Amino acid sequence: MENSFSPVAFGQMLSNLVFSYQLFIFPDHKARYKMKGLYFSALFIFCFLFFSHKSYAQKVHPDTVTTGIYITSIHDIDFKQNEYTVNLWLWLKYKNKAFDFVQNLEVPQAKTFSKLYSTVDSSDGIYILMKLQCVMKDSWKISHFPFDRQTLRLSIENSQFDSRALVFLPDTLGKHFDPRFTLRGWAIDSFELSTGIKAYETAFGDPNLEKPHEEYSSFLVKISIARNASELFWKMFLGMYVAFLISYICFYIHADNIDSRFGLSVGSLFAAIGNKYIIDSSLPESTTFTLVDTLHGLTLFFIFIIVTSSAYALKLVKENKIKQSNRFDLIMAQLLLLIYIILNIYFISRAQMGA
Numbered sequence: 001m002e003n004s005f006s007p008v009a010f011g012q013m014l015s016n017l018v019f020s021y022q023l024f025i026f027p028d029h030k031a032r033y034k035m036k037g038l039y040f041s042a043l044f045i046f047c048f049l050f051f052s053h054k055s056y057a058q059k060v061h062p063d064t065v066t067t068g069i070y071i072t073s074i075h076d077i078d079f080k081q082n083e084y085t086v087n088l089w090l091w092l093k094y095k096n097k098a099f100d101f102v103q104n105l106e107v108p109q110a111k112t113f114s115k116l117y118s119t120v121d122s123s124d125g126i127y128i129l130m131k132l133q134c135v136m137k138d139s140w141k142i143s144h145f146p147f148d149r150q151t152l153r154l155s156i157e158n159s160q161f162d163s164r165a166l167v168f169l170p171d172t173l174g175k176h177f178d179p180r181f182t183l184r185g186w187a188i189d190s191f192e193l194s195t196g197i198k199a200y201e202t203a204f205g206d207p208n209l210e211k212p213h214e215e216y217s218s219f220l221v222k223i224s225i226a227r228n229a230s231e232l233f234w235k236m237f238l239g240m241y242v243a244f245l246i247s248y249i250c251f252y253i254h255a256d257n258i259d260s261r262f263g264l265s266v267g268s269l270f271a272a273i274g275n276k277y278i279i280d281s282s283l284p285e286s287t288t289f290t291l292v293d294t295l296h297g298l299t300l301f302f303i304f305i306i307v308t309s310s311a312y313a314l315k316l317v318k319e320n321k322i323k324q325s326n327r328f329d330l331i332m333a334q335l336l337l338l339i340y341i342i343l344n345i346y347f348i349s350r351a352q353m354g355a
Contacts, residue, residue: 062164062166062167063094063099065101066093067171069089069193070176071177071178072087072089073087074223077186079282083135084135084136085136086134086152087131088134089131090130091127092126092128093126094125096165096166099126099161099165105158107156107157108198109136109137110137110154111137115131116132117130117131140284142283144351146229146236146291147227147229149225149227149354150224151222151223151224151225152222152225153223154220154221154223155220157218158217163197163215168195168217168219170219185227185228185232186225187227188223189226191221192221192222194220194222195218196218197215198215198217199213200214200215201213202214237295240271240275243271243275244303246264246267246268247302251309252329255314269307273296273300276292279292291351294347298340306336309329309332309336
């Protein structure tokens with residue numbers, strides 16, 4: 001029979017000893033009564049401290065799940081649908097068999113994810129290696145498009161065990177993505193692994209919870225990427241600049257050729273608007289004023305100024321002020337072109353610096 005310490009037996013033994021001591025020291029009944037009250041108070045404090053310490057010592061600590069990741073490819077980046085696809089290897093090492101990540105794996109931000117391969121080794125704890133393909137949903141920052149920088153986020157959770165049962169520990173040994181794969185049109189700036197606690201303000205229908213709040217441990221991956229936009233910029237905005245230059249040629253057509261000047265300007269106006277709609281069709285909806293909006297708005301405004309200048313030059317011609325009309329066209333041509341170029345350089349530089 002194993003020996004074990006019993007707080008109740010200890011309390012009874014202590015009670016007998018103290019009572020015998022009272023009979024010997026305090027033969028008077030009233031003195032013994034006062035001493036008995038002090039004794040029970042001390043006994044109560046002792047038991048409270050003892051059991052509090054014991055319950056704290058027996059507090060269950062969460063098990064650690066060592067987690068690592070190796071990304072083999074990121075592709076199908078779709079700005080319009082706010083999603084991208086990532087292929088990766090994921091491994092987890094832990095001791096509690098109940099975690100069963102093969103069945104309980106959760107990727108919260110994924111639209112869909114599938115296990116292409118998985119293996120389990122239980123010879124020394126649990127070691128799981130699996131290959132995943134995840135279609136991830138994310139929100140893109142398009143204020144500086146096409147000179148944008150994006151952050152791709154991916155997280156892993158266990159759908160059945162909260163943060164009281166398990167916590168993740170990143171495996172930081174080695175690289176976390178294949179340096180041979182190229183993310184077309186993008187450059188990877190940084191790759192970070194971390195862990196955190198994700199709070200859910202719901203009880204998930206559990207009537208035993210006092211308040212609708214659950215916390216789950218998360219394994220977090222954050223990838224910062226920057227777009228290589230030099231060629232893409234000209235591909236997307238070349239039509240807009242050509243439209244402006246066609247309208248700009250009006251200054252070198254004589255003011256009395258009203259049909260030619262207004263025809264070119266109106267055609268350029270519709271060409272710039274059409275170019276903007278083509279670019280917007282490939283971008284998600286945005287409530288902010290983006291670089292695309294700024295450059296197209298600037299171009300439309302300058303085309304409007306060219307149309308207004310043509311109307312004023314024509315008025316001068318009708319008043320037989322041909323020299324003044326030619327001089328006005330020359331000044332406006334140089335001034336508008338200079339201001340247009342300076343403003344374009346300013347807004348594009350701000351977008352490249354991420355301001």
